[in-house]
Amino acid sequence: MANLKEIRNRITSVSSTQQITKAMKMVSAAKLRRAQDAIVQMRPYANKLKDLLENLSSTLESSEGIYSETREVKNVLLIPITSNRGLCGAFNNNVIKKASYLANHEYANAKVSMLCIGKKSDEFFKRTEYHIIGSDLPRHLNELFDNLTFDQVAPVAQLVMNAFANKQFDKVIIIYNQFKNAAVQILQEEQFLPVQKPESSSSGSKVDYLFEPSKEYIVTELIPKSLKIQLYKALLDSHASEHGARMTAMHKATDNAGALIKELKLTYNKARQASITNEILEIVGGAEALKG
Amino acid sequence: MNIEIITPDKKLFSGTVTSVQFPGTNGSFGVKNNHAAIISTLKKGQIKLTTEQNTQEVFEVNGGVVEILANNITVLAE
Numbered sequence: 001m002a003n004l005k006e007i008r009n010r011i012t013s014v015s016s017t018q019q020i021t022k023a024m025k026m027v028s029a030a031k032l033r034r035a036q037d038a039i040v041q042m043r044p045y046a047n048k049l050k051d052l053l054e055n056l057s058s059t060l061e062s063s064e065g066i067y068s069e070t071r072e073v074k075n076v077l078l079i080p081i082t083s084n085r086g087l088c089g090a091f092n093n094n095v096i097k098k099a100s101y102l103a104n105h106e107y108a109n110a111k112v113s114m115l116c117i118g119k120k121s122d123e124f125f126k127r128t129e130y131h132i133i134g135s136d137l138p139r140h141l142n143e144l145f146d147n148l149t150f151d152q153v154a155p156v157a158q159l160v161m162n163a164f165a166n167k168q169f170d171k172v173i174i175i176y177n178q179f180k181n182a183a184v185q186i187l188q189e190e191q192f193l194p195v196q197k198p199e200s201s202s203s204g205s206k207v208d209y210l211f212e213p214s215k216e217y218i219v220t221e222l223i224p225k226s227l228k229i230q231l232y233k234a235l236l237d238s239h240a241s242e243h244g245a246r247m248t249a250m251h252k253a254t255d256n257a258g259a260l261i262k263e264l265k266l267t268y269n270k271a272r273q274a275s276i277t278n279e280i281l282e283i284v285g286g287a288e289a290l291k292g
Numbered sequence: 293m294n295i296e297i298i299t300p301d302k303k304l305f306s307g308t309v310t311s312v313q314f315p316g317t318n319g320s321f322g323v324k325n326n327h328a329a330i331i332s333t334l335k336k337g338q339i340k341l342t343t344e345q346n347t348q349e350v351f352e353v354n355g356g357v358v359e360i361l362a363n364n365i366t367v368l369a370e
Binding site: 038041042044045046048049052056149150154207208209210211212213217218221222225229232 | 321
């Protein structure tokens with residue numbers, strides 16, 4: 001049986017770990033609420049924009065813009081969105097696994113590049129043969145999460161859009177965790193470019209709008225906007241998912257630490273009792289011997 | 293008429309107004325009650341509102357779109 005002091009030390013170390021995980025859980029819970037709020041704030045804008053685009057493109061026949069051109073897929077850009085920090089369960093691993101799978105199987109014949117958002121995917125793919133274009137803007141992309149606003153995200157989206165328009169890439173895919181609820185994240189693989197024509201659910205009543213300056217102009221203005229929103233939404237979702245995942249992971253860790261402490265306490269008490277019994281036996285034995 | 297100015301990050305303004313002035317791409321234009329349905333893009337400039345209490349409100353935008361439909365104005369600003 002391990003000696004008493006050893007067990008006592010283990011109990012102390014496990015309970016301080018438990019304190020840390022408990023604190024991290026609480027921090028994540030607070031951050032999760034804020035991240036969720038951001039999603040709710042963004043939703044009306046995204047919905048309205050989608051409505052407008054659907055309304056417009058259903059009446060417009062040729063919406064062949066520079067962003068909707070379908071080319072033979074030779075150069076693929078993957079955008080894995082992960083977190084900057086670990087300790088959030090399989091959150092980052094899922095994204096990295098999916099991105100690797102896409103690169104090695106689905107697009108094995110194409111040249112694959114990565115634009116890593118979040119330190120975790122950056123660290124992983126840095127060591128692979130994929131060309132990382134994130135290195136053009138060093139560290140910048142990892143800092144996105146420190147201050148996640150639309151104004152921060154829009155230039156990144158613009159950069160990707162320009163690269164697509166210059167025929168640097170033929171297809172752009174975002175891989176991220178979609179936020180369902182605090183405990184559930186859904187891994188999503190979304191085609192960013194070329195733009196897929198919105199499913200025009202022409203159930204809504206057609207209104208005769210006036211268009212200023214022209215329908216075509218408005219569509220070409222709106223498509224980049226909706227792309228930026230798409231990336232922004234993916235980032236917000238991922239951000240909320242991260243905190244949800246961390247909260248769950250830390251909750252489990254706290255529970256596990258509690259179970260471990262309970263077990264250690266039991267062993268400790270058993271050892272303590274055994275040593276006391278031993279001591280008594282020794283004393284009694286000694287006394288018996290003296291009686292002669 | 294009702295107006296809503298929304299950005300991707302938050303809702304800037306929501307309420308009833310008597311007239312609005314927009315920085316349209318082809319030049320500034322004003323909107324009063326019962327305007328025809330219109331969709332227009334905006335350029336960098338200011339949106340000026342006159343509220344029912346006859347006070348002025350001004351918002352800076354970097355561009356965006358405005359949709360006017362049956363006295364409901366929605367501005368997607370940036």
